[in-house]
Amino acid sequence: MLWVEKYRPKTIKDVVAPSSIIKTVVTWAENWKRGVKQKPLLFAGPPGVGKTSLALALANTYGWEVVELNASDQRNWSVIYRIVGEGAFNETLSDEGDFLSTKEGKLKLIILDEVDNISKKEDFGGESALIKVLRRNPPQPMILIANEPYNLSPELRNLVTMVNFKRLTRDQVVKVLERIAKLEGIEIDKKALYAIADNAGGDLRAAINDLQAVAEGRKVVKAEDVVVAKRTQETDVFKVMQKIFKTYYSTVYSETMLLDESPEDLIYWIDANVPLEYEGEDLYKAQLVLSRADMFLGRVKRRQFYRLWKYASYLMTVGVQQSKSKVKKGFTRYTRPTFWQKLVTFQKKRELRRNILKKLAKYSHMSRKKANTELYDYVRFLLSTLDTDTAAKIAAFYDLNEEELKFLVGDERGEEIYRYMKEHNYHRIEDETFLEGFAAKVEEVELKEAEVEEFEEKEEEVEIAGVKEEKKEEEKKETKRKRRKKEKKGKDMSLEEFFS
Amino acid sequence: MITAIMGGDVIRAVTRAMVALVSEARFHFAEDGIHSRAVDPANVAMVIVDIPKEHMEAYSVDEEKTVGVDINRVYDIAKTIKKKEIVEITLEDESRMKIRFGSVEYALSLIDPSAIRKEPKVPNLELPAKVVLDAGEFKKAIQAADKISDHVVFRSDETGFYIEAEGDVDKIVFHMSEAELIEFNRAEARSMFSVEYLKEFVKIAEAGDLLTIHLGNNYPVRLVFEVADGKAKVEYILAPRIEAE
Numbered sequence: 001m002l003w004v005e006k007y008r009p010k011t012i013k014d015v016v017a018p019s020s021i022i023k024t025v026v027t028w029a030e031n032w033k034r035g036v037k038q039k040p041l042l043f044a045g046p047p048g049v050g051k052t053s054l055a056l057a058l059a060n061t062y063g064w065e066v067v068e069l070n071a072s073d074q075r076n077w078s079v080i081y082r083i084v085g086e087g088a089f090n091e092t093l094s095d096e097g098d099f100l101s102t103k104e105g106k107l108k109l110i111i112l113d114e115v116d117n118i119s120k121k122e123d124f125g126g127e128s129a130l131i132k133v134l135r136r137n138p139p140q141p142m143i144l145i146a147n148e149p150y151n152l153s154p155e156l157r158n159l160v161t162m163v164n165f166k167r168l169t170r171d172q173v174v175k176v177l178e179r180i181a182k183l184e185g186i187e188i189d190k191k192a193l194y195a196i197a198d199n200a201g202g203d204l205r206a207a208i209n210d211l212q213a214v215a216e217g218r219k220v221v222k223a224e225d226v227v228v229a230k231r232t233q234e235t236d237v238f239k240v241m242q243k244i245f246k247t248y249y250s251t252v253y254s255e256t257m258l259l260d261e262s263p264e265d266l267i268y269w270i271d272a273n274v275p276l277e278y279e280g281e282d283l284y285k286a287q288l289v290l291s292r293a294d295m296f297l298g299r300v301k302r303r304q305f306y307r308l309w310k311y312a313s314y315l316m317t318v319g320v321q322q323s324k325s326k327v328k329k330g331f332t333r334y335t336r337p338t339f340w341q342k343l344v345t346f347q348k349k350r351e352l353r354r355n356i357l358k359k360l361a362k363y364s365h366m367s368r369k370k371a372n373t374e375l376y377d378y379v380r381f382l383l384s385t386l387d388t389d390t391a392a393k394i395a396a397f398y399d400l401n402e403e404e405l406k407f408l409v410g411d412e413r414g415e416e417i418y419r420y421m422k423e424h425n426y427h428r429i430e431d432e433t434f435l436e437g438f439a440a441k442v443e444e445v446e447l448k449e450a451e452v453e454e455f456e457e458k459e460e461e462v463e464i465a466g467v468k469e470e471k472k473e474e475e476k477k478e479t480k481r482k483r484r485k486k487e488k489k490g491k492d493m494s495l496e497e498f499f500s
Numbered sequence: 501m502i503t504a505i506m507g508g509d510v511i512r513a514v515t516r517a518m519v520a521l522v523s524e525a526r527f528h529f530a531e532d533g534i535h536s537r538a539v540d541p542a543n544v545a546m547v548i549v550d551i552p553k554e555h556m557e558a559y560s561v562d563e564e565k566t567v568g569v570d571i572n573r574v575y576d577i578a579k580t581i582k583k584k585e586i587v588e589i590t591l592e593d594e595s596r597m598k599i600r601f602g603s604v605e606y607a608l609s610l611i612d613p614s615a616i617r618k619e620p621k622v623p624n625l626e627l628p629a630k631v632v633l634d635a636g637e638f639k640k641a642i643q644a645a646d647k648i649s650d651h652v653v654f655r656s657d658e659t660g661f662y663i664e665a666e667g668d669v670d671k672i673v674f675h676m677s678e679a680e681l682i683e684f685n686r687a688e689a690r691s692m693f694s695v696e697y698l699k700e701f702v703k704i705a706e707a708g709d710l711l712t713i714h715l716g717n718n719y720p721v722r723l724v725f726e727v728a729d730g731k732a733k734v735e736y737i738l739a740p741r742i743e744a745e
Contacts, residue, residue, distance in 0.1 A: 067543055086696055087542030091720070091739040095539065097621025099720050102742050108543060139742040 003212045004205050007180050009050070009057045016172055016204065017050055017165070024163055025054065029062055032141045033105050040134060040142035042115075042157070044149035045165025048203030052113060055143045059109040064141070065092050065100055070113035077125030084110055084130065088138035108140045115156075116146040127153060134159040167202025170194065176204060177211050186215045191223035237261060237269055241334045244270065244321045245277040252317050263313045264297055268337035270316050276332050282324045289319035352407050359398050363428075384409040388420045396426035501592050502529045502565060505557040508578075508585035508601065509728040513704050514549050515575040517727070517734040520700035521547050523572045526613045529565045529591060539620040545697050546620055548735040555731040557586065567594055568611035574599070577606055623737060627714035627722060629656040632683035633676060635725055636707025638663075641674035642698045648672060651741050652698065654715050655690040661713075665695070682710070689715040691740045701725075701736050718743075 009015045012022060024041075031038050043051040059066045067087050069079075092100040092108040100106035118126040134142075134156070144160060146152060174193045181188045196214065200207035215221050237259060243252040256266060267290065274286050293315035300308045353376075354368075360379060361371040379398070383391045383405070395405055395417050406414030421427070514536075518525050521540040528535045533552040539545070553559045581587060581601050588600040594613075599606040641663045645652045648667030655662040660677040661684065678684045704727050705711065714722040723736045 065543055067541065069541075082696065083542045086544055086694055090542070090544040090694055090741050092543045093539060093546055093620065093623060093720065093737060093739050094543065095618055095620045097623040099623055099625060099739065101718070103718070110542075139744070 002209070003180060003184075004208050007176075007183070007208065009053050011061045012054075012057050015050055015054050015057050016168060016176055017054060021054070021163055021165065024161075025058060028161070029058055029141070032107060033062065035102075035105070037137060037139060038141065039159065039161045040138070040144060042144045042146060042149060042152075042160040042162045043165060044146050044162055046167055046203065047147060048200070048205035048207075049165045049168055050204060051145045051165055052111070055109070055111045055145065058143075059111075062107070064107045064109040065094050066109050066111060068111045068113065077129045080126050080129040080133065084112065084142070085133045088133065088140045088142060089136075102139060110138075110140060110142045112142070112144045114146065115144045116148045116151040127156060131156050131159065168204055169202070170197045173197040173200060173202070173204055173207045177207060180208065180211065181215065181221075184215065186219060186221060188215065188221040189223045192221050192225065195223060237266070238334055240266075240317075241269065241273055244317055245273065245324070245332065246327055248321060250318045250321070252321060253314055256313060256317050263293075263309050263316065267293060267297065267312070267316050268339045269334075270320055272337040272339075273332075273334045274320065276334065277328050278324055282326075285323035286320045289315050289323055293319065349407070352404060356398075356400065356404050356408065359400065359404075363398055380408050383417065384413055388416060389424075391417050392420040392424065392426050396421055396428055399428040501590065502561050502563075503591075504529070504534065504559050504589045506551065506555075506587055506589070507557070507583070507728065507731065508581040508587050509583040510551060510555070510732050511574075511587050511589075511599075512578045512581060512583070513727040513734065514551060514732055515571060515578045516704045517547055517549055517701075517725075517736075518571045519575045520697075520703065521545055522617075523570065524611055524616045525569055525571050526616055526619055527567050527569050529561055529567070531561055531564060533559070537619055537622065538617070540697075544694070544739045546622075546737040548622060548737070550733045550735075551731070552733075565591060565594065566613050567591065567597065568613040568616045569597070569608070570611055574608060577608075623720065625714070625716065625720055625722065625737070627689070627716040627719060628685075629661075629687040629689035629713075629715040630683065630685045631656060631661045631681060631713040631715065633661070633681050633711055633713070634707060635702070635705035635709035635711035635727075637676070638711050638713075639702040639705045639707075641672075642695065642702045644672050644674070646695045646699050650695050651692055652695055653690065653692045654713070654721060656684075656686075656715055657688045658686045660684070683712075689717050689719075691715060691718050691721060692743055693721060693738055694741055697736075697738055701738075704734060 012026065015022065028038050028041060043055065045051055056066065058064075067083065069083060087108065087110055091102060092106070094100055100108065112130070115127075115130070118130070131153070149157065149162060174190075174197045177193045177196060178188075181193075192214070193211075196207050196210045200210060214225060218225070240252060240256055240259060243249060243255065259266065261269070271290055274290065275283060278286050293312045296308050296312035296315065300306055300312065357368045357371050357376060360366075360375050361368040364371065364375060366375070379394065382394055386394070400408070402414065402418045405418050408414065409417070518536065518538065522538040525536050525538040531553070533550060533554075533556070535548075535550050537546065537548040540547075577599065585601050588598075590598045590600070592598075595610055597608045597610055599608060642652070645663065645665035648670045649665040651665070653662075653664045653666075655664065660675055661681060663674040665672045678686070701723060705725055706727070710726045710730070712722075712724040714724075718740055720737050720739050723738070725734045725736075726732075727734055
């Protein structure tokens with residue numbers, strides 16, 4: 001049996017965790033016990049610090065039935081709905097054959113392990129289902145567990161109370177290891193324990209596993225017996241930044257390999273933080289190296305030749321690292337790259353501009369490309385310099401909406417033109433003259449107009465019933481146009497009027 | 501070696517009944533018949549299945565066995581079996597089960613029973629009200645309730661048995677008086693349940709099947725279906741919903 005399971009804490013008292021966490025959790029549980037509904041808890045923290053253990057020990061201490069759902073289960077929309085949704089709103093039948101009623105304080109703790117790993121693809125809709133369930137204020141206690149709480153949507157985070165777990169200290173780990181060794185009847189050197197604890201880097205589960213691997217089949221363990229494979233400690237991008245900017249250790253390259261960031265993303269991180277650390281000549285050199293790294297990234301993309309990533313990574317990490325002449329002293333708060341956020345806003349702007357061009361192109365009878373090169377700036381100039389009335393007419397002619405106007409000429413002027421347009425009811429109508437060709441058909445439609453107006457909702461059916469199949473489409477449009485025309489009481493803009 | 505011969509309707513009903521709650525279950529091949537029970541992952545409902553020896557065409561056990569079965573897989577196969585078809589199940593060891601019907605022989609590899617969730621004990625419940633009715637009627641009531649709400653209230657008093665569902669705007673009441681019920685003890689009881697479970701349960705029910713409901717006050721309900729012309733007994737125990745104060 002794995003020691004990790006064997007020595008899993010049975011009650012709250014056995015759990016290794018800061019007293020502040022224990023206090024929060026116990027108050028939470030006590031409130032539940034008294035029948036006061038509480039927000040679900042979100043245990044957040046690195047692996048092996050006792051998140052799941054605490055949740056299980058809590059249930060054990062209070063005699064709650066446990067329903068656990070972890071990453072090995074499929075957690076799509078329907079599973080979350082059936083298990084979490086139903087489990088949280090119904091009473092419980094225990095494995096022991098008892099009926100547990102919440103009215104008697106016999107609760108069921110639903111533990112959702114590794115919620116940040118509810119995959120977007122396979123577990124489609126899992127997270128939104130969870131949000132829906134939590135919104136309904138479940139009458140059973142629930143604990144969510146995540147390594148990276150910030151991978152969860154803010155919506156979900158708002159529905160829970162977050163409890164942050166930190167990495168355990170070396171002494172805390174050693175203490176637990178000591179106890180286990182004693183219980184197993186193993187004599188172990190203090191140094192050996194420290195070696196194991198150091199290697200585990202605050203991950204108690206890893207430490208216990210290592211201890212078992214070392215001690216299995218021995219009665220006495222000495223420091224030199226501890227030859228555990230170096231555990232790849234979880235590292236994060238901020239640590240890598242620190243290593244690049246504050247040290248000269250070229251091992252930073254292999255460390256970046258452990259990061260969950262591709263070189264294409266990492267370069268933005270480095271680029272965003274270089275100016276915070278370097279200045280003058282150093283900054284210039286670092287940027288030069290970065291641009292070279294970027295060239296490699298471009299080549300990777302173009303040639304689909306991923307071996308070049310290696311050079312890009314080397315340049316952006318070790319290259320930037322070595323180009324400094326001195327280390328800037330003091331703590332630097334590294335920032336997240338803003339590139340992706342900017343991308344989103346740029347996209348919005350591009351979209352807006354494209355819509356405007358579409359209108360310009362359509363109403364001025366030209367291609368969008370031509371509208372972009374010849375008309376766009378001209379219209380913008382006219383709108384911002386002409387008197388409001390003419391500008392509003394132009395805006396109405398191109399059927400521009402408020403957002404587009406504001407984008408073109410700025411918030412204030414855009415607002416002014418838009419208001420003027422509304423006040424004078426300027427709006428675009430299609431040129432009517434070409435409708436004359438359809439005069440005969442229009443008449444036919446007019447006969448039905450009365451009917452149409454009476455049964456406005458049934459408009460389509462009436463038409464379909466009354467008009468031949470092939471004419472249907474055209475006539476429907478015409479009816480609509482005609483009706484629109486009737487409704488308009490303000491000044492209509494047409495091509496002739498505008499150019500006269 | 502264990503051999504069991506039964507009608508296709510029995511294996512269909514039994515697997516359907518289990519699949520409503522779990523994907524894997526232990527089956528006991530005992531002297532007196534085949535038994536299985538399981539509790540759903542959310543610890544809300546339990547299913548107990550019995551196929552007594554007398555209701556099988558033939559049944560021989562030289563040594564009692566417990567096997568782990570992937571219910572989803574068996575159910576997929578069972579769906580293709582016709583009701584009147586005769587199915588032969590043979591079990592030589594704990595690793596493989598043979599299901600033979602028509603011209604098909606399906607060798608199903610079994611799961612280690614110890615890897616399956618521990619079987620629950622059957623709760624000892626004191627439920628005052630007892631109602632016996634046509635399962636088909638019950639099925640209709642649940643399916644109607646499902647259209648408007650996610651929970652229903654089962655209620656019984658001297659005037660009869662009620663199933664009530666209240667949606668945001670609509671309300672459905674299903675009422676059977678003593679005369680319409682097959683058996684009724686006029687006891688008073690009331691509990692609320694999730695439709696989500698009930699609608700899965702009623703899928704095995706057909707008009708003409710007998711359903712016995714044991715009901716309590718804010719207490720679990722026992723629904724005992726006699727399916728496949730009474731050849732198999734499927735019992736569900738469902739915990740009540742927590743009613744908002």
